[in-house]
Amino acid sequence: MTRGATPERYEWQRYTLPQRLGRFFAYLLAVTVVVWAVRTLDIFWPWVWSAPNEIADMFNRMSPPDLRRGDEILRAMIETIHIATIATFLSLFLALPTAYIAAQNTTPNTFTLWLGRFILVATRSVNTIIWALLFVAIFGPGVMAGILAIAFRSIGFTGKLIAEAIEEIDRKPIEAITAAGGDKGKIVIFGIIPQVLPTFLAVTILRWDINIRESTVLGLVGAGGIGLILQGAIDTFQWRTASTILIAILVVVVLGEVVSGALRKRVL
């Protein structure tokens, strides 16, 4: 050990040089994208600055809620719930077989696999409202269009999650049932269904909860439910009626969440 030697200075950097370069470019890219988005967007900036005022003004005009059309609103909310419930129920009949063929381990052949996946992707990517537009064009305005719109959208959502659950099952019981001489049907009944059932129930309940929210807006394109009354109130500037409707929606949605949360806990 030499005397008089000075200890080395240790430096600590949080990120190595390559990491820092990487982060720098990532930030640069992000900022560029954001700047492009903001600059080329057609925004009338005076409206942006006045926005908080406008919003506050709107709140003023919306309170206190006007309860005079309460009956009508209640009936419409119940109709909305019906639409959501029936549509969710209906979608199961299509979602289950689609999930079965869209799962790699249960699909009969490659064609059905792609067909199943295509159905799931298509029904998921098209938003409920757009489905509603289509069905209103076909079946005319009314509840039927709404039910079908929600049902179709739900197929993609529940089908995808169920297909994933099917793909993740434990293969060992399947092996045992095959060894005992069971055919495909028995494998499904004893091997797949028990393993997939909790996820299936949880996903269905979750989708029902989401569908309640979705069905509140169907009326805006003429597909039934409370949306129609809401649109009417807003168009005629009856803000206080509108706020009653919004409160009703809030209550129903929150209740739906509570119910669905409790049910899901019991199932899993």
Place this chain on the structure above:
Amino acid sequence: MLKITDLNKRYGNGELVLRGLNLEIDGAGLTAIVGSSGAGKSTLLRCINRLIEPTSGSIVVNGVDITTLKGKPLRHARRSIGMIFQGFNLVDRLSVMENVLSGRLGYVNGLQALTRRFPQADVDRAFALLDRVGLQDYVNKRADTLSGGQRQRVGVVRALMQEPKILLADEPTASLDPKTSQQIMALTRELSDELALPVLVNIHNVHQARTFADRVLGMRYGVMMFDGSGAELTDDVLDDIYEGTAGRGDEEQGEADDGWRAEAASS
């Protein structure tokens, strides 16, 4: 009862895992197969009920060459071959009774399976067997609430529910502690005697092989190189069976595992 002639199995383009294997089992008794990992023990057993497809060779079970069957006849043939697994392979979320009754899935129709309404004769047999193995208090308990030893007993009952003509056991005790392992092997031996059922067991534990088996087969690199009684299984013989396979065996076991899992998944 079981006659295997010139059985070969190759995974993909790799080497042969089973090479021209010959085996004959006549009549009851417990036959143990020993050998290091990768010797092909699991592959052999799974070829017998065609969970794995043999590459070539013939396997005659109860007078029928199982390698020629497809579809329904194959499933019928599987009914007479019972199997118990290292990982128990129970349906965890179902009850003990449902797991046990699933041994009859080769015999009942879809509606019966769906509604769990099995013939009374099956239910009687199930209760009798559950009594026999000491699980009568667990009839409606979920399978995943049971201990390892209990689960394997459920596995044994399930296999026996098939009224099999031969019972295959793939390392049935490898996942169990030594004491439970002993109990399960003893139970298997007793049942083999009581039911005059030939049993073919893959086993790692040479001591248990000597204790419980009438006949011991030693496998090495896909061939049978020893066939005799437990007494004849001397340490020299064991050295031959396990010679130089310690390290290599694990790799082969890994390959073999991937191989048959991939095959089973695509079947």
Place this chain on the structure above:
Amino acid sequence: MSAPRTWRKPAAIANPVLRYGLFVVVFAYVYWAVASLPINWERVAQGLPRAVRIFSNAWPPEFARRSLMISGFTESIQMAIIATLLGVAISIPVAIMAARNISPMPVYSLGRAIIIIARSFHPVIVAIIFVKAVGFGALAGILTLTLYSLGFVGKLLAEAVEEIDQGQVEAIRASGAGFFKILVYAVFPQILPRQVGLSIYQLDSNLRASAVVGVVGAGGIGGTLMNAFRRFDYDFAFAILIVLIAIILVSEGVSGRLRRGLS
């Protein structure tokens, strides 16, 4: 030998009254719901021939009005990007507020209330209100999607905050750090992976939603689509839908890969 023992699978609901009661309730509900829903069955029957006509009109898809589509989609993408940024930024403090292990009760209640309100209303409804408040166009859309992001990301982030390892918080607090330092050193590092994953997912989600808020005038391709339907331009609508699905697929694929790469 005793009498033969029978066995039936124990019912999922043990109490027979409850079980049959449930059947009755479900059946009655379905009957009531279907009966009370105003379905015009005649109109429905006309649906199938109309559907055939619409689908034959929709093929082949019309891409001639490309520029209209491109500007609509571009606006939607821009809205989605900005809204995700804003929404995620705001959701961080709100999530901290709405985490019971960090915030005192009144703050927690306020945080939870904000999240619940942000989540309960469908983006379309929120869009309508914002359109009335700040006028037609992308601004309303951005505000809507920001609220939408806040509700979704805020809720999941709050849950992530509640699940952190309290030991780390304890350790930092023991060193004498104040609230913000605790946040930065003990809380954020634990929720950062989740945060990034959620942000990517939300960008994808906003892309989808931005196509929809246009239906009520809040900017983006939704307005173009709505007009196409109104004018019975089904082939143009079909073209828009095809591109929309393609964009969503690509975005989903990219976001999925990114999230997998991060975890």
